[in-house]
Amino acid sequence: MEQRHLGRTGLRVSRIGLGTLTWGRDTAEHDAADLMKTFWEAGGTLVDTADVYGDGEAEYLLGRLIDGLVPRRDLVISTKAGSVPDPDRRFDGSRGHLLSALDASLSRLGTDYVDLWHVHAFDPDTPLEETLQALDLAVASGRARYAAVSNFCGWQLAKAGTWQLASPGTRTRLAGTQLEYSLLQRGIEREVLPAALDLGIGLLPSSPLGRGVLTGKYRGDTTPPDSRGASEHLAPFVAPYLDDTASRIVDAVTTAADGLAVTPLQVALAWVRDRPGVAAPVVGARNAQQLTAALSVEALSLPDEICRALDDVSAPVHRYPDHDWSTL
Numbered sequence: 001m002e003q004r005h006l007g008r009t010g011l012r013v014s015r016i017g018l019g020t021l022t023w024g025r026d027t028a029e030h031d032a033a034d035l036m037k038t039f040w041e042a043g044g045t046l047v048d049t050a051d052v053y054g055d056g057e058a059e060y061l062l063g064r065l066i067d068g069l070v071p072r073r074d075l076v077i078s079t080k081a082g083s084v085p086d087p088d089r090r091f092d093g094s095r096g097h098l099l100s101a102l103d104a105s106l107s108r109l110g111t112d113y114v115d116l117w118h119v120h121a122f123d124p125d126t127p128l129e130e131t132l133q134a135l136d137l138a139v140a141s142g143r144a145r146y147a148a149v150s151n152f153c154g155w156q157l158a159k160a161g162t163w164q165l166a167s168p169g170t171r172t173r174l175a176g177t178q179l180e181y182s183l184l185q186r187g188i189e190r191e192v193l194p195a196a197l198d199l200g201i202g203l204l205p206s207s208p209l210g211r212g213v214l215t216g217k218y219r220g221d222t223t224p225p226d227s228r229g230a231s232e233h234l235a236p237f238v239a240p241y242l243d244d245t246a247s248r249i250v251d252a253v254t255t256a257a258d259g260l261a262v263t264p265l266q267v268a269l270a271w272v273r274d275r276p277g278v279a280a281p282v283v284g285a286r287n288a289q290q291l292t293a294a295l296s297v298e299a300l301s302l303p304d305e306i307c308r309a310l311d312d313v314s315a316p317v318h319r320y321p322d323h324d325w326s327t328l
Contacts (some may be wrong), residue, residue, distance in 0.1 A: 001043035001298055005278065006279045008200025009175045011146050013076050015044035015273060016295060017204060019284035024057025027286065032061050033069055034288040040070045040302025041294045048282045050080035050120060050177070051105050053320060064112035069281035072111060078204075079105050080150055080178075082131075084118035092124030093131035102138055117144035121151040130155075132163060132171070139172040148176040148204075161199035176202040176279065182272055183249050183314040184210035184241050190318055197277045204252070205272050209294075213241040216254050245261035252313040256306050269297045271310055 003012040018039045023032050039047070049058045059079060064071045081101035086093045092098075102117060118137055119131055135147035138206055149160055149306070157177055164171045178187050178197055181203065188203075209215055250264070257264045272281050285291035302310075 001045075001295070003045070004279050005202070006116070006146070006204075007173075007175045007196075007202035007243060009146060009173065009202075010096070011076070011175055013280050015280050016269075016297070017046060017048050017078075017280040017282040018044055018291070019046065019206070020049040020055050020058045020280040021284050023049070024054030024061045029061055029064070031287055033065055035291050036062075036065050036070055037287040038291050039295070042292075042298075045074065046076045046078060046204075046280050046282070048078045048116075050083070051086070051101050051108075052120070055085075056104070056108055059108040061107055063108055066110060072123050075246045076115040076149075077109065077111065077120065078116035079109070079114050080120040080243070081105065081116040082118075082123065089125065091121045091123040093119060093121075093126040093128075093134075095134045095137070098131065098134035099137060102134075102143055106143060106243055109198075113143055113145060114173065116136040116148055117146070117275045118148040118176075119302070120149040122149075122156045127152065129158060131162060134158045134163075135174075136171050136281070144229060146175040148171045148174055148178065148201075150178040150180075153175060154195050157192055157201065158195040158199070159194065161201055163328075165199065173309060174199070174201050176204050176281070178204040178206055180207045181205035181275070181278070181281075182208050182210040183214060183253065183268055183310060184246050186314060186316045189316065193277055195298060200205075202279035203277045204279055205273075205281045207281065209265060209268055209273040210241050210246070211238050213238065213246055214250060214253055214264060216241055216257075216264040218248070219250060219254070249310075249314045252310060256310065260300075260302075260306070263293065265293055265301065265312075266297045266300050267306070269294060270300045270302050271307065273297065273305075274301070 001014045004015050006013050049062055081090050081098050082093050138144040138146055161174050164173050181188050253264045253267050257267045283294045285294060
């Protein structure tokens, strides 16, 4: 699998990443082992997790697979900290919480360091410079090799990225940012993506298949019984992308797939993989068969006319002040 630099850093990652959101909850250990082996054998390196996935079970499960199944040196392990199970405070970006959470992640993963450590979300109740200092301390101590953020909006990313660049040699630059991005969700193109491109921050799209909807499995009134849309706790996650607008985009993806003699999954994933600024979409598969289908996109590059057609049908509405005001 082709490797790409993450942002303006020396860190190289496979251009498709493996997500572990459901590990330890919906994905059992034997399925996770099959996923990991399939991914590694295909040349995949980037494995993405978080301390809250499965209440820590995803990291624990990943840790058991490291070395026993796949050599640690062959992986780029990415994890996140900052989300907390507190209804009154969803995110804790304090230095104390983040560094304690990193130590707990390392213990569950059974490793001395993570390759990429994210602040999971912006915490409005903690000064941003305090949150970012935790990233500096993690990198300086060797517990993290590179630093990143996740779910930061445009101004938050621009402020964080600029702050880190303001003191070179003292603060660690942001290598990446992770947000949802797909043909069904292009909101980051308004401000996040321009900020990331300007600051040299690589993008790691989550839910690149529109929470599974872009595979075409939900066309019409069909909800496969083994899909996330049929799952009691994941159905609300899928529901926002089952409207008429999404249906039109899925129809266009399916038409393109038919014309290219490939699958809708391959078209949707190739589109987001090759967008400007994207380093590696993170794919969450239920089993090795699904992952193999996603990894088959490695050989596909969409023709320009297909890309333009998909851009047009999925184009978000960007008005003042997101685009040049003089043209409005």
